[in-house]
Amino acid sequence: MALEKTFPSVKWPLYCRSVWSFLFFCCVGHIVSGQIRYTIPEEMKKGSLIGNVAQDLGLDVQRLRSGRARIVTRQSIQYTELKTDKGILVVNERIDREQLCGDVTPCSFSFEVILENPMELHRITVEITDINDNSPTFRKDEIKFEISESAVLGSRFLLASAEDADVGSNGLQKYILTTNDVLTLKQHSSPDGRKYAEMILQKPLDREMEPRMSLKLFAVDGGSPHRSGTVNIEITVLDANDNPPIFNQTLYRTAVFENALEGTYITTVNASDADIGSNGLVTYRFSNMKERLADIFHLDDVTGTITLVGRVDYEKDKKYEIIVEAMDQGGLTDSSKVLIEIVDVNDNAPVINVMSFSSPVPEDSPWGTTVAIINVVDADSEQNGQITCKTDNILPFKVKSTLTNYYALITDSPLDRELVPEYNITVRATDSGTPSLSSTTVLCLRISDVNDNAPLFDKISYIAHLTENNTPGMSIFSVKARDSDSNQNSRISYLLEETQINGSPTSSYVSINSETGAIHAVRSFDYEQIKQLQLVVKAQDGGSPPISSNVTVKIMIQDQNDNPPQVLYPVQTGGSLVAEMVPRSADVGYLVTKVVAVDVDSGQNAWLSYKLQKASDRALFEVGLQNGEIRTIRQVTDKDSVKQRLTVIVEDNGQPSRSATVILNVAVADSFPEVLSEFTDFPHDKEYNDNLTFYLVLALAVVSFLFITCLVVIISVKIYRWRQSRILYHSNLPVIPYYPPRYSDTLGTGTLQHMYNYEVCRTTDSRKSDCKFGRAGSQNVLIMDPSSTGTMQRMQTEKSILDEPDSPLEVS
Numbered sequence: 001m002a003l004e005k006t007f008p009s010v011k012w013p014l015y016c017r018s019v020w021s022f023l024f025f026c027c028v029g030h031i032v033s034g035q036i037r038y039t040i041p042e043e044m045k046k047g048s049l050i051g052n053v054a055q056d057l058g059l060d061v062q063r064l065r066s067g068r069a070r071i072v073t074r075q076s077i078q079y080t081e082l083k084t085d086k087g088i089l090v091v092n093e094r095i096d097r098e099q100l101c102g103d104v105t106p107c108s109f110s111f112e113v114i115l116e117n118p119m120e121l122h123r124i125t126v127e128i129t130d131i132n133d134n135s136p137t138f139r140k141d142e143i144k145f146e147i148s149e150s151a152v153l154g155s156r157f158l159l160a161s162a163e164d165a166d167v168g169s170n171g172l173q174k175y176i177l178t179t180n181d182v183l184t185l186k187q188h189s190s191p192d193g194r195k196y197a198e199m200i201l202q203k204p205l206d207r208e209m210e211p212r213m214s215l216k217l218f219a220v221d222g223g224s225p226h227r228s229g230t231v232n233i234e235i236t237v238l239d240a241n242d243n244p245p246i247f248n249q250t251l252y253r254t255a256v257f258e259n260a261l262e263g264t265y266i267t268t269v270n271a272s273d274a275d276i277g278s279n280g281l282v283t284y285r286f287s288n289m290k291e292r293l294a295d296i297f298h299l300d301d302v303t304g305t306i307t308l309v310g311r312v313d314y315e316k317d318k319k320y321e322i323i324v325e326a327m328d329q330g331g332l333t334d335s336s337k338v339l340i341e342i343v344d345v346n347d348n349a350p351v352i353n354v355m356s357f358s359s360p361v362p363e364d365s366p367w368g369t370t371v372a373i374i375n376v377v378d379a380d381s382e383q384n385g386q387i388t389c390k391t392d393n394i395l396p397f398k399v400k401s402t403l404t405n406y407y408a409l410i411t412d413s414p415l416d417r418e419l420v421p422e423y424n425i426t427v428r429a430t431d432s433g434t435p436s437l438s439s440t441t442v443l444c445l446r447i448s449d450v451n452d453n454a455p456l457f458d459k460i461s462y463i464a465h466l467t468e469n470n471t472p473g474m475s476i477f478s479v480k481a482r483d484s485d486s487n488q489n490s491r492i493s494y495l496l497e498e499t500q501i502n503g504s505p506t507s508s509y510v511s512i513n514s515e516t517g518a519i520h521a522v523r524s525f526d527y528e529q530i531k532q533l534q535l536v537v538k539a540q541d542g543g544s545p546p547i548s549s550n551v552t553v554k555i556m557i558q559d560q561n562d563n564p565p566q567v568l569y570p571v572q573t574g575g576s577l578v579a580e581m582v583p584r585s586a587d588v589g590y591l592v593t594k595v596v597a598v599d600v601d602s603g604q605n606a607w608l609s610y611k612l613q614k615a616s617d618r619a620l621f622e623v624g625l626q627n628g629e630i631r632t633i634r635q636v637t638d639k640d641s642v643k644q645r646l647t648v649i650v651e652d653n654g655q656p657s658r659s660a661t662v663i664l665n666v667a668v669a670d671s672f673p674e675v676l677s678e679f680t681d682f683p684h685d686k687e688y689n690d691n692l693t694f695y696l697v698l699a700l701a702v703v704s705f706l707f708i709t710c711l712v713v714i715i716s717v718k719i720y721r722w723r724q725s726r727i728l729y730h731s732n733l734p735v736i737p738y739y740p741p742r743y744s745d746t747l748g749t750g751t752l753q754h755m756y757n758y759e760v761c762r763t764t765d766s767r768k769s770d771c772k773f774g775r776a777g778s779q780n781v782l783i784m785d786p787s788s789t790g791t792m793q794r795m796q797t798e799k800s801i802l803d804e805p806d807s808p809l810e811v812s
Contacts, residue, residue, distance in 0.1 A: 034057050034058075034120075034122040034123070035122065035123045035124070035125070036051070036053070036056045036057065036122070036123075036124055036125075037124070037125040037126075037127065038050050038051045038089070038124070038125070038126050038127070039126075039127040039129060040091075040095075040126060040127070040128065040129070041128070041129045041130075041131050042095050042096060042097035042128050042129065042130060042131055042133070043094065043095065043096065043131060043133060044091045044095065045091065046091055046092065046093065046094065047090050047091060048090060048091045049088055049089075049090055050080060050088075050089040050090060050091060050126065051088070051089050052087060052088050052089075053082065053087055053088060053089045053113065053122075053124070054086075054087025054088075055087065057113075057122055059087070059115075061084070061085070061086065061087040063115070064082075064084040064087055064115070065084050065085070066117065067115030067116050067117055067120065068115070068116050068117075069082060069084050069113055069114070069115045070082065070113070070114055071111050071112070071113055072111060072112045072113075072114055072353075072355045072375070073109075073111035073112075074111075074353070074375075074377065075109060075111075077093050078092055078093065079091065079092055079093050079095050079109065079126075080092050080111070080124075080126065082113065089124070095128055097128045097129070097130050097131075097167075098134060098165035098166070100128060101128070102165075103165075103167060105130075105167050105168065106127055107127065107128045107129075107130075107167075108125050108126060108127040108128060109125070109126055109128075110123060110124065110125045110126075111123075111124055111126075112124070112355070112375075112406075114355055114356055114373065116356065116358075118370075119356070119370050119373060119408075121373065121402060121403055121406060123403065130166050130167050130168055130170050130171075131166075131170065131223075132166055132170040132221060132222075132223025132224065132225075132227060133166065134164055134165040134166045134170075134227070135164070135221070135227035135228065135229050136162040136163065136164040136172050136219035136220070136221055136227065136228060136229035137162060137163055137164075137219075137229045138160055138162050138163075138217075138219070138229055138230075138231040139160065139163070139288075140160060140231065141231065141232065142231065142232045142233075142234055143159060143160050143217070143231055143232070143233045143234070144233075144234045144235075144236070145157055145199075145233065145234070145235045145236065145331060146235075146236045146237075146238050146330070146331035147201070147205060147235055147236070147237055147238060147331055147332075148205075148237070148238040148239060148240055148241035148330040148331065148332070149204070149205045149206060149207040149237050149238065149239055149240070150239070150240045150241060151201050151204075151205060151241075151332070152201070153201055153202060153203070153204065154200060154201060154202075155200070155201040155244065155332065156186075156198045156199070156200055156201075156244075157183075157198060157199040157200075157201075157333065158196070158198050158287065158325065158333060158335050159175070159196070159197045159198060159199060159217060159233070160231065160287075160288055161194065161195070161196040161197075161288045162175075162219030162229050162231075164219070164221050164227075166221060166223070169222040169223070170221055170222060170223040171221055171222070172195050172219055172220075172221055173195070173220060173221055173222040174187060174195070174219075174220050175187055175195070175197040175217060175218065175219055175220070176217070176218040176220060177197075177199065177215060177216070177217055177218075177233075178215050178216045178217075180213070180215060181202075181203055182201065182202065182203045182205065182213065183199040183200065183201060183202065183213075183215070183235075184199070184200050184202050185197055185198070185199060185200075185217075186198050186199075186200050190321075190337070192321060196288070197217070199233075205237045206237075207237035207238070207239060210237065211236070211237050212234070212235065212236055212237070213233075213234075213235040213237070214232065214233070214234055214235075215232075215233040215235070216230055216231070216232060216233065217230070217231050217232075217233055218230055219231075236331075238330055238331055240279070240330070241275060241279040241328060241329065241330020241331065241332060243273055243274040243275045243279075243280075243328075243332065244273070244328065244332030244333060244334055245271040245272065245273045245282045245326035245327065245328050245332060245333065245334045246271060246272055246273070246326075246334050247269065247270065247271045247324075247326060247334055247335070247336035248270050248271070248272070249269075249270075249336060250336055250337070251336065251337050251338075251339060252267050252269055252324075252336065252337070252338040252339065253339050253341070254266055254267040254338070254339070254340055254341070255340070255341040255342070255343050256308060256312065256340060256341075256342060256343065257342075257343045257345055258312050258313055258314040258342050258343065258344060258345055258347065259345050259347055260308055260312065261308075262308060262309055262310070262311075263307055263308065263309070264307065264308040265305070265306075265307055265308075266297065266306040266307060266308060266338075266340060267305075267306050267338060267340075268303065268304050268305045268306065269284060269299075269304040269306070269324045269326075269336060269338065270304055271284070271304070271326030271334055271336070273328045273332075275328060275330070278329045279328055279329050279330045280328060280329075281328060281329050282326050282327065282328050283301045283302065283326070283327055283328075284299055284300070284301050284302075284304045284324055284325070284326055284327075285299065285301060285324070285325050285327070286299055286322060286323070286324060286325070287323040287324065287325040287335060288323055289322060289323070293320065293322065295309070295310045296308065296309065296310035296311070296312060296320075297309065297310075297320070297322065297340075299324065304324070304326075306322075306324075306338065312342050313342075314342045314343070314344040314345070314380075314381070315348065315379040315380070317342060318341070318342055319339065319340060319341045319342060320339075320340040320342075321337060321338070321339055321340075322337070322338040322340065323335055323336075323337055323338075324336050324337075324338055344380055344381050344382070344384060345380075345384070346380055346384040346431065346433025346434065346435070346436070346437060347380070348378055348379040348380045348384075348437070349378075349431070349437040349438060349439045350376050350377065350378045350387050350429035350430070350431055350437070350438065350439050351376070351377045351378070351379075351439065352374060352375075352376050352427065352429050352439055352440070352441040353374070353375040353376075353377070354372055354373075354374055354375075354441065354443065355372075355373040355374065355375050355406075356372060356373040357371070357372040357373075357443060358370070358371055358372065359371075359443075359444070359445050359446050360445070360446035360447055360448035360486075360487070361411070361415065361445060361446075361447060361448065362447075362448045362450075363415045363416055363417040363418075363447050363448065363449065363450065364415075364450065365411060365415060366411075367411055367412065367413065367414070368410050368411060369410060369411045370408050370409070370410050371397065371409045371410060371411065371425075371443075371445060372408070372409040372443060373402075373406065373407070373408055373409075374389070374399075374406070374407045374408075374409060374427060374441075375405055375406055375407075376389055376405055376406075376407060376429040377405055378431050380431065380433060383432050383433060384431055384432070384433035385431060386431060386432040387405070387429055387430070387431055387432075388429070388430050388432075389401070389407045389427065389428070389429045389430075390427075390428060391409075391425060391426065391427055391428070392426040392427075392428050392440070393425070393426060395412075395423060395425060396411060396412050396413035396414070396415060397409055397410065397411060397412055397423070397425055398410060398412045399427065409425065409427065409443070415447050416447075417447040417448070417449045417486075420447065421446065421447055421449075421486070422444065422445065422446050422447065423444075423445045423447070424442055424443075424444055424445075425442065425443040425444075425445055426440050426441075426442050427440065427441050427442075427443065428440045446486075448486065448487060449485045449486045449487070449489055450485075450489070450543075451485055451489040451541060451543025451544065451545075451546070451547060452485070453483055453484045453485045453489075453541075453547070454483070454541070454547040454548065454549045455481040455482065455483045455492050455539035455540070455541055455547070455548065455549050456481060456482055456483070456549065457479060457480070457481045457539065457549065457551040458479075458480055458481070458482075459551070460551070461551060461552040461553070461554070462477065462479060462551065462552070462553045462554070463553075463554045463556065464476055464477035464519070464553060464554070464555045464556070465555075465556050465558055466521065466525060466555055466556070466557055466558065467557075467558045467560055468524075468525050468526055468527040468557050468558065468559060468560050468562070469524055469525070469526070469560050469562055470521050470524055470525060471521075471524070472521060472522060472523050472524055473520055473521065473522075474520065474521045475518050475519070475520050476510065476519045476520065476521055476555060477518075477519045477553065477555070478516065478517050478518045478519065479494065479517040479519070479537050479539075479551060479553065480517055481494075481517070481539035481549070481551075483541050485541065485543065488541075488542040488543065489541055489542060489543040490541060490542075491541060491542035492517075492539050492540065492541055492542075493514045493515070493539070493540050493541075493542070494512050494513065494514050494515075494516075494517040494537060494538070494539055494540075495512070495514065495537070495538045495539075495540060496510070496511070496512050496535060496536070496537060496538075497535075497536035497537070497538055497550065499534075499535070499536055501530075501533055501534075502530065506533075506535055507522070508522060508523070509521075509522055509523065509525075509533055510522055510533065510535065510555070512537065517537070517539075519535070519537075519553065519555075525557050527557045527558065527559040527560065527601075527602065528563070528600050528601075530557060531556070531557050532554060532555060532556050532557060533554070533555040533557070534552065534553070534554050534555075535552070535553045535554075535555065536550050536551070536552055536553075537550065537551050537552075537553055538550050539551070559601050559602045559603055559605055560601075560605070560654075561601055561605040561652060561654025561655065561656070561657070561658060562601070563599060563600045563601050563605075563658070564599070564652070564658035564659060564660050565597045565598065565599045565608055565650040565651070565652055565658065565659065565660045566597060566598055566599070566600070566660065567595065567596070567597045567650060567660055567662045568596045568597060568598060569593075569594070569595065569596040570593065570595070570662065570664060572662060572663070580592050580593045580630075580664060580665070580666045580667065581666075581667045581669065582632065582636060582644075582666055582667070582668050583636075583669075583670050584636045584637075584638065584640075584668060584669070584670055585636070585670070586632055586635075586636050587632075587635065588632060588633065588634055588635055589631050589632065589633075590631060590632045590636075591629060591630070591631055592621065592630040592631060592632065592666055593629075593630050593664065594627070594628055594629045594630065595610055595623070595628035595629075595630065595648050595650065595662055595664075596628060597610075597628065597650045597660065597662075599652050601652065601654065604653040604654065605652055605653065605654040606652060606653075607652060607653035608626075608628075608650055608651070608652055608653075609625050609626065609650075609651050609652075609653070610623045610624060610625060610626070610627075610628040610648055610649075610650055611623060611625070611648070611649050611651065612646065612647075612648060612649075613647045613648065613649040613661065614645075614646070614647035615644070615645070615646050615647070616641060616643070616644045616645050616646075617640065617641070617644060619633070619634060620632060620633065620634060620636070620640060620644065621633065621644070621646060621666070623648055628648070628650070630646065630648070630664070636668055640668050641668065642667060642668050642669050643665065643666075643667060643668075644665070644666040644667075644668060645663065645664070645665055645666075646663070646664045646666060647661055647662075647663050647664075648661065648662050648663075648664065649661050650662070702716075702720075
């Protein structure tokens with residue numbers, strides 16, 4: 001493997017030789033270039049070493065990595081690969097010299113290695129040497145000849161040439177003809193190196209003795225080991241044609257433009273035959289022509305005129321060599337060569353390839369910063385292939401020539417992204433042909449920004465609403481901020497500032513999506529516990545250093561109707577019967593009692609309405625829709641039952657509404673005995689009724705006993721008080737005082753007073769409780785405890801105590 005290396009050098013344009021231009025160029029930078037050449041055989045395995053590029057270019061392997069060294073080639077197949085970690089060049093794809101170059105020698109291909117930061121450009125040429133991997137082949141399996149028996153000794157018969165894709169010593173070297181005593185083989189070489197053979201008649205033919213001959217022609221190359229190809233030669237002996245055709249020229253030269261149209265005249269070949277008649281009739285044909293040439297040129301077999309029937313391209317083939325054969329009717333032939341040269345015309349516009357392009361470019365980039373490296377190629381030759389390259393517009397950029405066919409686009413003045421954030425740079429390449437052809441490419445160059453703008457929110461503050469009992473993870477609201485910077489400087493991340501809400505960190509209530517700004521609930525909220533959240537959201541850009549701004553977000557918790565009304569009065573107890581007393585003398589509108597209820601919800605969810613759901617006598621009572629007051633709607637009569645049961649339903653105004661019910665027992669009577677006699681049969685559970693009956697009977701017996709004898713009254717009272725203290729100690733029922741009815745206010749409207757004052761003091765260990773009642777807020781309440789044995793005595797005692805002014809009730 002041979003190596004040719006050219007050390008890196010700096011190539012300057014002629015106009016840079018002035019002092020001022022030189023100083024300016026030194027300020028803006030330069031591009032280092034170099035050229036090396038390697039020689040390798042074809043068909044090397046993938047990964048085979050070609051050469052140490054880093055060593056041959058005088059570069060460090062680290063430089064190849066940091067400069068992002070890469071190969072740029074104009075070929076459709078990248079045959080080589082640069083191993084930047086080792087600094088070596090290896091085979092990337094199978095290289096077939098015949099496929100790559102055909103019969104052109106030497107065979108080579110070139111490519112460029114580009115490095116960045118700073119930019120360097122190196123050209124590498126790889127020459128492919130031939131190996132003997134192709135055998136000579138004939139286009140046909142059989143060659144047929146018709147030779148007159150009168151052919152003179154020394155007559156020549158041109159044989160079909162073999163084709164060997166290999167070149168040099170591996171190409172076709174000689175022909176061998178099977179041994180015979182009639183024909184000998186003579187080999188020739190054309191000026192272009194092509195070898196061909198002729199058979200020479202060395203002994204007269206005798207058709208009568210041997211009308212046909214079969215020979216074999218071997219084509220052998222010079223490789224090691226040798227390769228060969230074979231073709232059969234079939235000879236038919238004809239009669240009496242002893243003069244072959246003879247061309248008037250051994251070489252015909254002509255030229256044709258590459259843009260010539262089909263049917264263009266090329267030249268005319270002419271051969272004459274001394275014979276007369278049919279033996280002197282000459283026909284022409286192409287000999288040993290490749291298939292692709294048969295689609296380009298046409299030969300009139302009678303006149304010998306050659307015309308153009310296809311397209312010729314100077315960039316593919318610069319000349320064509322064609323062998324024309326003249327043959328008479330007796331089979332005698334002569335051959336001549338036609339050399340057709342192709343004249344180049346300016347039919348190819350320059351091709352612009354952007355090898356490297358840096359976008360975006362920081363706005364603070366210095367003058368002379370290389371933005372792009374451009375390769376311009378024109379397939380035409382000479383003047384038609386000379387290129388000039390420049391920018392079209394008046395922009396702060398210019399084009400500078402570097403290596404052959406390579407140009408650098410550099411900055412020519414300061415850049416300002418705030419004025420122009422993007423440039424569309426049109427680069428035009430024009431050749432020097434007549435007329436000239438040109439091509440353009442547009443480079444869209446973006447100017448990158450420095451981080452000098454903070455994110456801005458759409459609003460100064462945000463207010464969001466969230467209905468309570470939400471699902472955890474539910475999206476509540478989204479904030480949005482914008483940054484006038486670009487790229488990473490405008491990439492905004494959203495964060496929650498760590499603040500405390502009711503002693504807990506904000507993150508335990510809500511979370512925020514750092515990319516979208518969507519705020520999600522971490523847990524379910526209860527309006528009755530927390531009514532609003534105040535968050536601080538920070539928007540931070542991705543600059544270095546980052547810039548941020550804050551915004552306040554208030555989340556208002558909206559109430560749901562998730563709590564039913566709660567009845568405060570009358571208190572519903574499980575162990576005692578509470579009855580409101582209505583005297584039979586009560587007038588229409590008499591205030592029996594008032595249902596007091598509350599709803600912990602808010603708004604319309606807490607608006608309560610009261611309705612009478614069930615009643616023993618619906619014609620006697622009504623409930624105030626808004627205030628819950630139970631009043632009589634007619635005059636009480638003697639026919640009205642003493643015991644009346646009312647069921648009042650309390651509903652809120654939510655959707656759907658929630659409700660609570662309260663059951664009230666109303667006693668229509670003027671005296672306690674009447675109440676007791678009726679309420680003993682009040683429907684309750686069986687055990688409760690039995691106990692109540694027992695205690696009522698016992699109470700009546702005690703009262704009777706007290707009235708029979710006055711002597712034991714004092715002793716009975718003492719005993720009764722002692723028993724009361726024991727019963728109160730063992731009972732869990734609340735003591736509800738009985739107050740005389742005082743429903744009428746000073747104006748006589750019959751409504752309840754606005755305030756009911758009482759004080760209850762109970763202890764857990766002293767076995768004593770104190771109950772104090774104020775007279776101003778008293779009312780009638782009847783308490784019947786089925787578990788008590790002294791109901792009537794308690795009622796009378798309480799009544800006597802309550803009738804005494806400022807008399808506290810003390811149980812000990």
